[in-house]
Amino acid sequence: MEHEVDTTLTVNGATVRRRIAARQHLVDFLREELGLTGSHIGCEHGVCGACTVRVDGEIVRGCLMFAAQADGCTVDTVEGLSDSRELEELQSAFVLTNALQCGFCTPGVLMAAQALLRDEANPSRERIREYLSGNYCRCTGYQAIVDAIDLVAKARAARAK
Numbered sequence: 613m614e615h616e617v618d619t620t621l622t623v624n625g626a627t628v629r630r631r632i633a634a635r636q637h638l639v640d641f642l643r644e645e646l647g648l649t650g651s652h653i654g655c656e657h658g659v660c661g662a663c664t665v666r667v668d669g670e671i672v673r674g675c676l677m678f679a680a681q682a683d684g685c686t687v688d689t690v691e692g693l694s695d696s697r698e699l700e701e702l703q704s705a706f707v708l709t710n711a712l713q714c715g716f717c718t719p720g721v722l723m724a725a726q727a728l729l730r731d732e733a734n735p736s737r738e739r740i741r742e743y744l745s746g747n748y749c750r751c752t753g754y755q756a757i758v759d760a761i762d763l764v765a766k767a768r769a770a771r772a773k
């Protein structure tokens with residue numbers, strides 16, 4: 613029988629207590645146990661960024677972390693940040709610039725973009741590209757994604773003046 617671990621974590625503001633299979637990855641737990649399917653599973657090797665979630669304020673690869681390792685942690689997913697409207701400005705910009713096609717990469721890209729804009733005021737387009745280099749998009753060619761993030765960065769910088 614697979615080893616299970618009593619785990620308590622906060623997911624999108626709600627306390628979750630579960631016995632979790634020790635080897636279940638965080639993104640699988642969020643999707644399969646909690647129905648939070650906004651975080652996607654692509655490569656499962658930490659390369660593509662589709663599984664990006666926030667743990668204690670920092671973005672992580674949900675496919676590289678065991679769910680049980682999140683014991684005592686605060687986990688935020690794209691659903692939580694959408695509901696709190698933290699992503700609203702970025703989401704609107706993505707629609708405006710057509711920064712998504714199939715949308716598979718989009719939750720991870722939004723999570724990464726929000727982390728960048730939270731930590732760095734008005735990053736250059738080069739910096740946006742560099743920061744997003746761990747988020748693969750097979751559809752857009754990245755130009756429109758960078759346009760969207762740049763739009764939000766400039767708008768926030770203008771408001772901060």
Ligand code: FES
Binds near residue numbers: 662
């Ligand atoms: S599924 Fe986690 S980085 Fe690709």
Ligand code: FES
Binds near residue numbers: 716718751
């Ligand atoms: S929009 Fe399809 S992978 Fe990015």
